[in-house]
Amino acid sequence: MRQGNASRPPKAAARDAAAPAFILFTSGSTGKPKGVIHSHEFLVHQADAWSGGVPIGLQDRVSLVYSCAFAAGIISTFVALLGGASLYPFDLRARGLLEFSTWLADKRISVISMTSSLFRTWLAAVPKDLRYPALRLIRNVSEPVYSDDIARAATHLGDSALVSQSLAMSEAGTVAVHTARPSVPRDPGVQPVGTPVRNMEIRLENEDATVLGPGEVGEIVLRSRYLSLGYWKDPETTAANFRTDPVDPTLRLYRTGDLGRWRSDGDLEYFGRRDRKVKVRGYTVELYEIERALLRIPGVQDTAVILDQDRPQDPRLLAYVVATGEIALEGGKYFRELLAKELPAYMVPAYVGVLEKMPLTSRGKVDRSALPPPPPRDARSENYRAPSDEHERALAQIWETTLEIPEVGVDDDFYELGGTSLQGFLIFTAIAATFGHDLPPTTMIDAPTVAKQAELLRDPSRAAAPTQLLAFRPRGSGPPLFIVHGAYGGIMFVREVVRDLKSDRPVYGLLPMPLDGKHIIPRTVQSIAAGYIAEIRRARPHGPYLLSGYSSGGWIAYEMAQQLMQQGETVSFLAMIDTVSDQWKTDANEVSTDRVKRHLRAVQRQNMFRIVPYLAKRITGTIRHHFNVVKRMFTHLPNLIRMFTGRPTPYTERRTFYYWLFSRAARTYSPKPFAGPLIIFSSKGQSEWHKKRSGPLALGGLTVKEIPAKHLEMVWPPYSTMLAEAFDAFLDPKAG
Amino acid sequence: MLSWTPKQAEAADQLGSGDVHVWDIDLHSAPTDAASLEMLDEEERARAAHLRNPLHGEEFLRAYVCLRILLGCYLKVEPKAVRFAKSLTGQPHLIQGAGESGLRFSLSRTDGRAALALSKGRDIGVDIERITDRGLSDVATRALAAPELHYYRALPEAARRVAFFTIWARKEAFLKALGEGLAIAPVEVDTISTGGRIRLSKKRQRGWRVQDVKVADGYAAAVVVRGFFRPRVQIFTFP
Secondary structure (H helix, E strand, O other), X not given: OOOOOOOOOOOOOOOOOOOEEEEXXXXXXXXXXXXXXXXXXXXXXXXXXXXXXXXXXXXXXEEEOOOOOOHHHHHHHHHHHHHOOEEEEOOHHHHHHHHHHHHHHHOOOXXXXXXXXXXXXXXXXXXXXXXXXXXXXXXXXXXOOEHHHHHHHHOOEOOOOEEEEXXXXXXXXXXXXXXXXXXXXXXXXXXXXXXXXXOEEEEEEOOOOOEOOOOOEEEEEEEEOOOOOEEOOOHHHHHHHEEEOOOOOOOEEEEEEEEEEXXXXXXXXXXXXXXXXXXXXXXXXXXXXXXHHHHOOOOEEEEEEEEEOOOOXXXXXXXXXXXXXXXXXXXXXXXXXXXHHHOOHHHOOOEEEEEOOOOEOOOOXXXXXXXXXXOOOOOOOOOOOOOOOHHHHHHHHHHHHHHOOOOOOOOOOOOOOOOOHHHHHHHHHHHHHHHOOOOOOOHHHHOOOHHHHHHHHHOHHHHHOOOOEEEEEOOOOOOOEEEXXXXXXXXXXXHHHHHHOOOOOOEEEEOOOOOOOOOOOOOOHHHHHHXXXXXXXXXXXXXXXXXXXXXXXXXHHHHHHHHHHHOOOOEEEEEEEOOOOOOOHHHHHOOHHHHHHHHHHHHHHOOHHHHHHHHHHHHHHHHHHHHHHHHHHHHHHHHHHHHHHOOOOOHHHHHHHHHHHHHHHHHOOOXXXXXXOEEEEEOOOOHHHHHHHHHHHEOOOEEEEEOOOOOOOXXXXXXXXXXXXXXXXXXXXXXX | OOOOOXXXXXXXXXOOOOEEEEEEEEHHHOOOOHHHHHOOOHHHHHHHHHOOOHHHHHXXXXXXXXXXXXXXXHHOOOHHHOXXXXXXXXXXXXXXXXXXXXXXXXXXXXXXXXEEEEEEOOOEEEEEEEOOOOOOHHHHHHHOOHHHHHHHHHOOHHHHHHHHHHHHHHHHHHHHHHOOOOOOXXXXXXXOOOOOOEEEOOEXXXXXXXXXXXXXXXXXXXXXXXXXXXXXXXXXEOO
């Protein structure tokens, strides 16, 4: 009991049972002590409530392990003295738990009151065969009690002993108690705190002050005559928490700020402070829900979940568990995986620490400040590789600050780390500031890792000269696979295919030549292929070569194979991904005499009266056809000009231009038969057609593998997986 | 059949050829029940699983649930039946049968929030950014085109942060509408000097319209749509 500076001692014995008897200072959740004023009649009420109706009499020896400055200490003292029992103080901090265990037996203590955390640590310290025949009541308070604790206590107690768990608080003393023999069967996990004590009504209310029934979680509101008189010199907080009952003015109401739930059997479950509701990335999280999920894991004895505010804009959840048995050897990851099955991702703690025992404060509550500090913000990826040189270290640092992720590994992919365009841009800004030269923003597409970007920074010539080769997989033991872009010039699908490709070899994508006005734009498949060969020889000077191409890019790969073989190289693999054969050519090859004959035959077959409309239709058709040719010439005039002059193409026109250019090149390309085996990955339903058209070209045999998707979809997920499987089957036929 | 809210159904009926609808989605309140997650296809789940931070994965899933619900509502099909294909630059677009509505959409996701823009037959791009408190001075000079930088520097210190993220959202929305990623340097895109239009490399782009979208506090968003006339932009809050 703290007095003196806070309150004047009473001048005489109390004249009124409802007058203030003492002021109790609590630490308060904010750290600023609050003085809780209690009346004389409060103490008398507690004498009965404290033990949950179990009478405390002359024969009892009550232990006192807490200072009288705490509610637990002062109330125990008065309860013992009012009942006529003897009080046995014990200084736990000075003498320790082991001595406490034997002291309890020596002094034949019959009643102990302690926090459940202390109860648990004490049980762990009690010598196995020590019995307490005199002990008839163990009173647990403040924190959750688990069925395992009680079962363990039972081995040290006599048959008639009782164990109680109660809900108590500085402002109202003990308000609910559950008392039972330890041998009575009970639900596993956290034990309920029982039913209200005499002269105490407990209500559960939601935020709208609606009274809740069983099964719903709400704030615990007390209605009684024996509540605290209020806070010392703090009328505002007093008014906020206490008010007079509107029905019976002799009673008052107290909003506890604690959460509870009625079970269907009438017992109250206690869920902890309401202010333990926290916000994590905008999601509201009740910490007790996480604690309960942890406690449901068999072997978990005790747990504490806290919010780590070291970075206030991005707080994270930390959990600590005390576990017994085999799972005590498991790491935090084990618990996180189990939680992830039960809870949404935002409720899974970023870290779970496994402790031997919970650190406790002098009041016997979990000492949150003494919990071991968590590791630096976590989530190293599974294949984490640490930066190994100055470039990588500096880059990793830039990535970590920009993406707000600790420990970025050098092989971590920017997009899988959740990077956005803006963050990508910020990274390049920081790179420019740190290294003094710019990487083009497109770097994030072909070099999405710290390692790849460091490589570019070590050898600036590579970064400066835009290359047409994109290393989608830079490492591997076999010879590399080269994949040529599709008709629109796009190559990003290779990223999806490579993700599922098992074949152990590097994979490069070939980009079309840039349209920056500085490069000559080749017009034919032959000249395009010649340029690409120069590109792939930079990565791999000599064969054997493995080539592939998507859509009209297939013809470029085909032509590259031809040219490479003429240059004396080996081409061990050639696959075209749904490359359309030159269907336009058949009509163009039809000589004009044939066409006249065809029309004459058609005219002959017609009825006399139909000839005129038939001819009219043909003639308008021809006119329309030629009109379209002229129109197309005009629409493609800018493309033609660009192609012949090499002027730069605006970004917005790039894809149309590439499409025009590559379609045009493919249309005018006459493939010569290929000496080696040819593979075609066909789109849905096109296998037969491919066999018919391309069969004659493949002197070394044609294999067609059908992917059940349309032309545009077959290279993207989910079909990219099938395409990767198809590649694997042909690249490493033995492995399959 | 999933029943849409009256607001959603009404909005879907109202979308005309000159309209742009933008849905402002709070991902914290997006549905995550098992039935909703059933709507997603394997690829979407796989992409969520590939994200290293499980929170990103979770928000990705939530965003796609909302996307499917809303697209389903506009197309009058079940959310699960909405089918996407990837364009050659990897952006998702709708697979629609012949004679169907020609609905175009763009989805943008940031921490805790998403924006979905819809139009009939017009190329569209939307971007939403969370306004963070990172240092911006060096970034602004690199990201903003000259007229934008001039405007930005003329603003009082307190107004600059929101302005930067708004301008960035416009640029990003334009690049998305074009179907380009980082291929165009943001500094080449000027969203300020032509009043609702865009200049790319100092050339006026007549065919594009840009408009800011008012979303929840702490976020900036903009939408860009192809077309000569100013679109009528309506903003809805999900659900």
